[in-house]
Protein backbone atom coordinates (compact mmCIF):
# COMPACT_ATOMS: atom_id res chain seq x y z
CA UNK A 287 0.00 0.00 0.00
CA UNK A 288 2.72 2.42 1.08
CA UNK A 289 4.96 1.69 -1.92
CA UNK A 290 2.12 1.96 -4.41
CA UNK A 291 1.15 5.34 -2.96
CA UNK A 292 4.78 6.48 -3.07
CA UNK A 293 5.31 5.43 -6.70
CA UNK A 294 2.11 7.24 -7.65
CA UNK A 295 3.22 10.33 -5.76
CA UNK A 296 6.65 10.27 -7.46
CA UNK A 297 5.11 10.09 -10.94
CA UNK A 298 2.70 12.87 -10.07
CA UNK A 299 5.50 14.93 -8.54
CA UNK A 300 7.48 14.62 -11.79
CA UNK A 301 4.45 15.69 -13.84
CA UNK A 302 3.83 18.79 -11.74
CA UNK A 303 7.55 19.61 -11.68
CA UNK A 304 7.65 19.51 -15.48
CA UNK A 305 4.57 21.74 -15.67
CA UNK A 306 5.80 24.32 -13.15
CA UNK A 307 9.21 24.60 -14.82
CA UNK A 308 7.79 24.79 -18.37
CA UNK A 309 4.78 27.03 -17.72
CA UNK A 310 5.83 29.78 -15.38
CA UNK A 311 2.37 31.00 -14.38
CA UNK A 312 -0.51 29.84 -12.19
CA UNK A 313 -3.24 30.68 -14.78
CA UNK A 314 -3.95 27.12 -15.92
CA UNK A 315 -4.35 26.00 -12.28
CA UNK A 316 -6.56 29.02 -11.50
CA UNK A 317 -8.80 28.66 -14.56
CA UNK A 318 -9.26 24.94 -13.85
CA UNK A 319 -10.13 25.84 -10.23
CA UNK A 320 -12.59 28.53 -11.36
CA UNK A 321 -14.45 26.23 -13.78
CA UNK A 322 -14.67 23.40 -11.24
CA UNK A 323 -15.79 25.90 -8.58
CA UNK A 324 -18.55 27.35 -10.81
CA UNK A 325 -19.93 23.86 -11.51
CA UNK A 326 -19.81 22.82 -7.84
CA UNK A 327 -21.29 26.23 -6.90
CA UNK A 328 -24.25 25.45 -9.17
CA UNK A 329 -24.71 22.13 -7.35
CA UNK A 330 -24.38 23.96 -4.01
CA UNK A 331 -27.37 26.13 -5.00
CA UNK A 332 -29.44 22.96 -5.41
CA UNK A 333 -28.27 21.75 -1.97
CA UNK A 334 -29.09 25.13 -0.35
CA UNK A 335 -32.66 25.03 -1.71
CA UNK A 336 -33.35 21.39 -0.85
CA UNK A 337 -31.21 20.04 2.02
CA UNK A 338 -32.88 22.10 4.83
CA UNK A 339 -36.28 20.81 3.58
CA UNK A 340 -34.98 17.24 3.59
CA UNK A 341 -35.51 16.86 -0.18
CA UNK A 342 -33.34 14.85 -2.58
CA UNK A 343 -30.54 16.83 -4.24
CA UNK A 344 -30.55 14.48 -7.26
CA UNK A 345 -34.20 14.19 -8.31
CA UNK A 346 -36.18 15.90 -9.76
CA UNK A 347 -34.08 18.19 -11.99
CA UNK A 348 -34.00 21.95 -11.44
CA UNK A 349 -37.36 23.72 -11.85
CA UNK A 350 -38.49 27.32 -11.80
CA UNK A 351 -39.72 28.27 -8.32
CA UNK A 352 -42.69 30.19 -9.76
CA UNK A 353 -44.06 28.31 -12.80
CA UNK A 354 -42.56 24.87 -12.06
CA UNK A 355 -41.28 24.36 -15.63
CA UNK A 356 -38.07 22.31 -15.94
CA UNK A 357 -34.99 24.48 -16.56
CA UNK A 358 -33.35 23.78 -19.95
CA UNK A 359 -29.69 22.74 -19.90
CA UNK A 360 -28.60 25.91 -21.73
CA UNK A 361 -30.39 28.03 -19.11
CA UNK A 362 -28.51 26.19 -16.37
CA UNK A 363 -24.94 27.29 -17.20
CA UNK A 364 -23.39 28.71 -14.00
CA UNK A 365 -23.26 32.53 -13.86
CA UNK A 366 -23.67 33.05 -17.65
CA UNK A 367 -27.32 31.95 -17.89
CA UNK A 368 -28.36 34.32 -15.10
CA UNK A 369 -26.64 37.22 -16.90
CA UNK A 370 -28.09 36.27 -20.33
CA UNK A 371 -31.62 35.90 -18.88
CA UNK A 372 -31.12 39.11 -16.86
CA UNK A 373 -32.19 37.30 -13.69
CA UNK A 374 -35.63 36.20 -15.00
CA UNK A 375 -37.25 32.83 -15.82
CA UNK A 376 -37.47 32.23 -19.61
CA UNK A 377 -41.06 30.93 -19.30
CA UNK A 378 -42.83 33.11 -16.73
CA UNK A 379 -40.37 36.02 -16.33
CA UNK A 380 -40.38 35.64 -12.52
CA UNK A 381 -37.25 37.09 -10.90
CA UNK A 382 -34.48 34.61 -10.07
CA UNK A 383 -32.66 35.57 -6.83
CA UNK A 384 -29.16 37.06 -7.15
CA UNK A 385 -28.23 34.45 -4.55
CA UNK A 386 -27.75 31.89 -7.38
CA UNK A 387 -25.00 33.69 -9.37
CA UNK A 388 -23.47 35.04 -6.11
CA UNK A 389 -23.00 31.52 -4.67
CA UNK A 390 -21.60 30.24 -7.99
CA UNK A 391 -19.14 33.13 -8.23
CA UNK A 392 -18.09 32.81 -4.58
CA UNK A 393 -17.32 29.07 -4.91
CA UNK A 394 -15.59 29.68 -8.28
CA UNK A 395 -13.30 32.36 -6.84
CA UNK A 396 -12.63 30.28 -3.71
CA UNK A 397 -11.53 27.27 -5.79
CA UNK A 398 -9.39 29.49 -8.07
CA UNK A 399 -7.61 30.96 -5.01
CA UNK A 400 -6.89 27.48 -3.58
CA UNK A 401 -5.60 26.25 -6.96
CA UNK A 402 -3.37 29.33 -7.29
CA UNK A 403 -1.95 28.82 -3.79
CA UNK A 404 -1.26 25.15 -4.58
CA UNK A 405 0.67 26.20 -7.69
CA UNK A 406 2.64 28.69 -5.61
CA UNK A 407 3.53 26.02 -3.05
CA UNK A 408 4.76 23.79 -5.87
CA UNK A 409 6.79 26.37 -7.72
CA UNK A 410 8.37 28.22 -4.78
CA UNK A 411 9.04 25.71 -2.04
CA UNK A 412 8.42 22.11 -2.99
CA UNK A 413 9.61 21.44 -6.50
CA UNK A 414 11.83 24.37 -7.42
CA UNK A 415 15.35 23.72 -8.69
CA UNK A 416 17.66 22.37 -6.02
CA UNK A 417 14.86 21.83 -3.53
CA UNK A 418 12.71 18.76 -3.67
CA UNK A 419 10.04 18.08 -1.09
CA UNK A 420 9.42 14.54 0.18
CA UNK A 421 6.35 12.64 -1.04
CA UNK A 422 4.77 13.56 2.30
CA UNK A 423 5.42 17.30 1.77
CA UNK A 424 3.82 17.21 -1.68
CA UNK A 425 0.85 15.10 -0.55
CA UNK A 426 0.36 17.44 2.43
CA UNK A 427 0.14 20.53 0.19
CA UNK A 428 -2.34 18.86 -2.18
CA UNK A 429 -4.47 17.62 0.73
CA UNK A 430 -4.30 21.02 2.48
CA UNK A 431 -5.71 22.89 -0.53
CA UNK A 432 -8.24 20.18 -1.47
CA UNK A 433 -9.38 20.30 2.16
CA UNK A 434 -9.65 24.11 2.15
CA UNK A 435 -11.60 24.00 -1.13
CA UNK A 436 -14.09 21.51 0.35
CA UNK A 437 -14.32 23.55 3.58
CA UNK A 438 -15.08 26.73 1.59
CA UNK A 439 -17.83 24.95 -0.38
CA UNK A 440 -19.41 23.70 2.88
CA UNK A 441 -19.06 27.06 4.70
CA UNK A 442 -20.58 29.11 1.84
CA UNK A 443 -23.52 26.67 1.79
CA UNK A 444 -23.99 26.75 5.58
CA UNK A 445 -23.70 30.57 5.60
CA UNK A 446 -26.61 30.95 3.16
CA UNK A 447 -28.73 28.13 4.68
CA UNK A 448 -28.48 29.49 8.24
CA UNK A 449 -29.31 33.02 6.98
CA UNK A 450 -32.39 31.81 5.08
CA UNK A 451 -33.71 29.01 7.32
CA UNK A 452 -31.86 29.21 10.69
CA UNK A 453 -30.79 25.62 10.04
CA UNK A 454 -27.29 24.11 9.86
CA UNK A 455 -27.97 20.64 8.41
CA UNK A 456 -26.05 17.62 9.75
CA UNK A 457 -25.68 16.53 6.11
CA UNK A 458 -23.13 19.35 5.80
CA UNK A 459 -21.48 19.55 9.24
CA UNK A 460 -21.08 15.79 9.86
CA UNK A 461 -20.07 15.12 6.23
CA UNK A 462 -17.43 17.84 6.60
CA UNK A 463 -15.96 16.18 9.71
CA UNK A 464 -15.99 12.81 7.90
CA UNK A 465 -14.23 14.20 4.81
CA UNK A 466 -11.53 15.94 6.86
CA UNK A 467 -10.94 12.68 8.81
CA UNK A 468 -10.52 10.79 5.51
CA UNK A 469 -8.08 13.45 4.23
CA UNK A 470 -5.93 13.09 7.39
CA UNK A 471 -5.91 9.29 6.87
CA UNK A 472 -4.83 9.68 3.23
CA UNK A 473 -2.12 12.14 4.31
CA UNK A 474 -0.86 9.67 6.94
CA UNK A 475 -0.36 7.01 4.21
CA UNK A 476 2.43 9.18 2.75
CA UNK A 477 4.36 9.46 6.03
CA UNK A 478 7.94 8.20 6.06
CA UNK A 479 8.84 5.62 8.77
CA UNK A 480 9.67 8.12 11.56
CA UNK A 481 8.21 11.30 10.04
CA UNK A 482 5.99 13.36 12.36
CA UNK A 483 6.56 11.08 15.34
CA UNK A 484 6.49 12.62 18.79
CA UNK A 485 8.58 11.31 21.66
CA UNK A 486 7.02 12.10 25.00
CA UNK A 487 10.40 11.93 26.69
CA UNK A 488 9.24 13.32 30.02
CA UNK A 489 7.01 10.37 30.74
CA UNK A 490 8.98 7.19 31.14
CA UNK A 491 6.89 4.11 31.06
CA UNK A 492 7.55 1.59 33.80
CA UNK A 493 7.31 -1.89 32.39
CA UNK A 494 7.17 -4.54 35.05
CA UNK A 495 7.23 -8.18 33.99
CA UNK A 496 5.83 -11.02 36.10
CA UNK A 497 9.40 -11.93 37.07
CA UNK A 498 9.61 -8.44 38.60
CA UNK A 499 12.23 -7.07 36.19
CA UNK A 500 11.60 -3.34 35.81
CA UNK A 501 12.51 -1.66 32.52
CA UNK A 502 12.24 1.94 31.39
CA UNK A 503 11.14 2.80 27.84
CA UNK A 504 10.20 5.94 25.93
CA UNK A 505 6.55 6.65 25.43
CA UNK A 506 6.06 7.90 21.92
CA UNK A 507 3.36 8.56 19.36
CA UNK A 508 3.97 7.33 15.83
CA UNK A 509 3.36 9.82 12.99
CA UNK A 510 -0.14 8.54 12.13
CA UNK A 511 -1.13 8.44 15.83
CA UNK A 512 0.11 12.01 16.23
CA UNK A 513 -1.84 13.25 13.18
CA UNK A 514 -5.10 11.49 14.03
CA UNK A 515 -4.73 12.52 17.69
CA UNK A 516 -4.27 16.17 16.71
CA UNK A 517 -7.35 15.94 14.47
CA UNK A 518 -9.42 14.45 17.31
CA UNK A 519 -8.29 17.05 19.88
CA UNK A 520 -9.05 19.93 17.46
CA UNK A 521 -12.53 18.61 16.61
CA UNK A 522 -13.60 17.71 20.15
CA UNK A 523 -11.89 20.79 21.62
CA UNK A 524 -13.69 23.20 19.26
CA UNK A 525 -17.04 21.55 20.08
CA UNK A 526 -16.27 21.69 23.82
CA UNK A 527 -15.71 25.47 23.77
CA UNK A 528 -19.13 26.21 22.28
CA UNK A 529 -20.85 23.59 24.47
CA UNK A 530 -19.42 25.43 27.48
CA UNK A 531 -20.55 28.86 26.18
CA UNK A 532 -23.99 27.37 25.48
CA UNK A 533 -24.20 25.93 29.01
CA UNK A 534 -23.08 29.22 30.63
CA UNK A 535 -25.69 31.16 28.64
CA UNK A 536 -28.39 28.76 29.81
CA UNK A 537 -27.33 29.14 33.46
CA UNK A 538 -27.26 32.96 33.28
CA UNK A 539 -30.23 33.69 30.99
CA UNK A 540 -32.38 30.59 31.70
CA UNK A 541 -33.03 29.96 27.99
CA UNK A 542 -31.34 28.40 24.96
CA UNK A 543 -29.11 30.94 23.21
CA UNK A 544 -27.59 28.70 20.60
CA UNK A 545 -28.49 25.57 18.68
CA UNK A 546 -26.38 22.43 18.58
CA UNK A 547 -25.86 23.20 14.87
CA UNK A 548 -23.43 25.98 15.81
CA UNK A 549 -21.49 23.50 17.98
CA UNK A 550 -21.22 21.00 15.09
CA UNK A 551 -20.23 23.83 12.72
CA UNK A 552 -17.33 24.91 14.95
CA UNK A 553 -16.28 21.26 15.42
CA UNK A 554 -16.14 20.93 11.62
CA UNK A 555 -13.96 24.05 11.36
CA UNK A 556 -11.66 22.60 14.06
CA UNK A 557 -11.45 19.37 12.06
CA UNK A 558 -10.32 21.13 8.87
CA UNK A 559 -8.31 24.07 10.25
CA UNK A 560 -7.01 22.95 13.66
CA UNK A 561 -7.91 24.02 17.20
CA UNK A 562 -6.48 27.58 17.37
CA UNK A 563 -7.74 28.66 13.94
CA UNK A 564 -11.20 27.42 15.05
CA UNK A 565 -10.90 29.67 18.12
CA UNK A 566 -9.96 32.58 15.81
CA UNK A 567 -12.99 31.79 13.59
CA UNK A 568 -15.25 31.84 16.66
CA UNK A 569 -13.79 35.19 17.77
CA UNK A 570 -14.24 36.76 14.32
CA UNK A 571 -17.76 35.31 14.02
CA UNK A 572 -18.84 36.72 17.39
CA UNK A 573 -17.37 40.16 16.53
CA UNK A 574 -19.22 40.22 13.17
CA UNK A 575 -22.50 39.01 14.74
CA UNK A 576 -22.23 41.67 17.47
CA UNK A 577 -21.57 44.42 14.91
CA UNK A 578 -24.60 43.25 12.91
CA UNK A 579 -26.81 43.22 16.06
CA UNK A 580 -25.72 46.75 16.99
CA UNK A 581 -26.59 47.99 13.49
CA UNK A 582 -30.03 46.34 13.80
CA UNK A 583 -30.61 47.87 17.25
CA UNK A 584 -29.54 51.36 16.13
CA UNK A 585 -31.92 51.14 13.18
CA UNK A 586 -34.62 49.88 15.59
CA UNK A 587 -35.11 46.75 13.50
CA UNK A 588 -34.58 44.40 16.42
CA UNK A 589 -35.56 43.91 20.05
CA UNK A 590 -33.99 41.81 22.81
CA UNK A 591 -35.51 38.58 21.48
CA UNK A 592 -34.50 38.93 17.80
CA UNK A 593 -32.52 35.90 16.63
CA UNK A 594 -29.31 36.54 14.73
CA UNK A 595 -28.11 33.68 12.50
CA UNK A 596 -24.91 33.06 14.48
CA UNK A 597 -23.94 30.15 12.20
CA UNK A 598 -23.73 32.48 9.18
CA UNK A 599 -21.27 34.71 11.05
CA UNK A 600 -19.26 31.72 12.33
CA UNK A 601 -19.02 30.50 8.73
CA UNK A 602 -17.79 33.97 7.66
CA UNK A 603 -15.20 33.83 10.47
CA UNK A 604 -14.11 30.41 9.20
CA UNK A 605 -13.77 31.64 5.61
CA UNK A 606 -11.67 34.64 6.72
CA UNK A 607 -9.48 32.40 8.90
CA UNK A 608 -8.97 29.87 6.09
CA UNK A 609 -7.96 32.68 3.73
CA UNK A 610 -5.79 34.96 5.90
CA UNK A 611 -5.72 33.33 9.36
CA UNK A 612 -1.97 32.70 9.39
CA UNK A 613 -1.30 36.36 8.45
CA UNK A 614 -3.65 37.55 11.23
CA UNK A 615 -1.87 35.36 13.80
CA UNK A 616 1.58 36.58 12.63
CA UNK A 617 0.49 40.25 12.85
CA UNK A 618 -0.90 39.64 16.34
CA UNK A 619 2.35 37.99 17.45
CA UNK A 620 4.41 40.92 16.06
CA UNK A 621 2.35 43.28 18.27
CA UNK A 622 3.26 41.20 21.32
CA UNK A 623 6.99 41.44 20.61
Ligand SMILES: [Zn+2]
Nearest residue numbers: 350353375378
Ligand atom coordinates in the same frame (compact mmCIF):
# COMPACT_ATOMS: atom_id res chain seq x y z
ZN1 LIG B 1 -40.86 30.36 -14.41
